[in-house]
Amino acid sequence: xxxxxxIRVMQQVAHEPRAAGRTIALVPTMGFFHEGxxxxxRLGRARGDLLVVSLFVNPTQFGPGEDFKEYxxxxxxxxxxxxxxxxxxxxxxxxxxxxPPGFQTFVTVEEVTRGLCGAARPGHFRGxxxxxxxxxxxxxxxxxxxxxxxxxxxVTIRRMVRDLNLDIEVVGHPIVREPDGLAxxxxxxxxxxxxxxxxxxxxxxLERAKALYRAGERQxxxxxxxxxxxxxxxxxxxxxYVAVCDRETLEPLDEVKEGAVVALAVFVGRxxxxxxxxxx
Numbered sequence: 001x002x003x004x005x006x007i008r009v010m011q012q013v014a015h016e017p018r019a020a021g022r023t024i025a026l027v028p029t030m031g032f033f034h035e036g037x038x039x040x041x042r043l044g045r046a047r048g049d050l051l052v053v054s055l056f057v058n059p060t061q062f063g064p065g066e067d068f069k070e071y072x073x074x075x076x077x078x079x080x081x082x083x084x085x086x087x088x089x090x091x092x093x094x095x096x097x098x099x100p101p102g103f104q105t106f107v108t109v110e111e112v113t114r115g116l117c118g119a120a121r122p123g124h125f126r127g128x129x130x131x132x133x134x135x136x137x138x139x140x141x142x143x144x145x146x147x148x149x150x151x152x153x154x155v156t157i158r159r160m161v162r163d164l165n166l167d168i169e170v171v172g173h174p175i176v177r178e179p180d181g182l183a184x185x186x187x188x189x190x191x192x193x194x195x196x197x198x199x200x201x202x203x204x205x206l207e208r209a210k211a212l213y214r215a216g217e218r219q220x221x222x223x224x225x226x227x228x229x230x231x232x233x234x235x236x237x238x239x240x241y242v243a244v245c246d247r248e249t250l251e252p253l254d255e256v257k258e259g260a261v262v263a264l265a266v267f268v269g270r271x272x273x274x275x276x277x278x279x280x
Contacts, residue, residue: 183274201266
């Protein structure tokens with residue numbers, strides 16, 4: 001496995017397999033790998049002749065007072081885990097290389113980023129879309145793999161690719177969970193033992209919404225209220241939002257007619273955790 005840090009070198013390395021007709025798969029990450037990341041890499045390994053994993057904690061998607069400086073990092077561990085699953089190349093650029101002095105060009109995807117985390121974290125998805133667009137131009141992938149836990153991010157990237165006519169297939173991978181249902185996240189590291197117990201309520205809330213839906217409930221407000229109640233019954237939790245939305249546009253729904261996404265964001269202690277499920 002090779003580690004590259006220079007943008008120009010990464011572009012040159014990417015040119016050769018493309019010219020030879022080989023498929024490049026990209027898994028964009030912010031590092032501190034867990035089994036969720038590794039599952040994306042395994043899918044990328046199956047989909048590409050050359051598997052590239054980008055490792056970059058992107059400052060433009062963090063707002064004031066958020067955890068950019070505290071975000072967990074462990075490069076040596078990440079390199080070892082990536083090598084074990086067969087990654088060909090790690091691309092780890094510096095902040096100064098990605099955002100040099102005078103940088104002033106950003107990508108904004110408008111409608112699908114207005115609600116949910118977009119409302120709670122102004123500017124977050126502008127940072128996400130910008131860095132992913134830059135990675136697409138640098139790595140030149142044919143296919144890019146994203147986790148479905150960040151569902152709004154996945155919808156945003158697909159919208160950007162469609163609107164800008166980028167010749168890239170965006171593939172979503174199902175959420176990877178702990179045995180008790182908690183979605184894997186690098187921010188789970190922030191949880192105390194007691195908070196970790198409370199965090200199970202996120203997946204339990206989604207299961208409650210799915211059970212009601214299977215029983216015939218179609219009113220979005222009822223599904224959301226029941227899910228919120230499961231979370232609020234726990235100590236250490238503070239709900240940011242629970243929403244039932246169209247799975248393509250992310251517009252809030254009054255009634256679920258043809259499937260939807262139930263999305264939530266919850267502060268558990270100081271960790272802001274997100275989760276979601278799709279209703280059939």
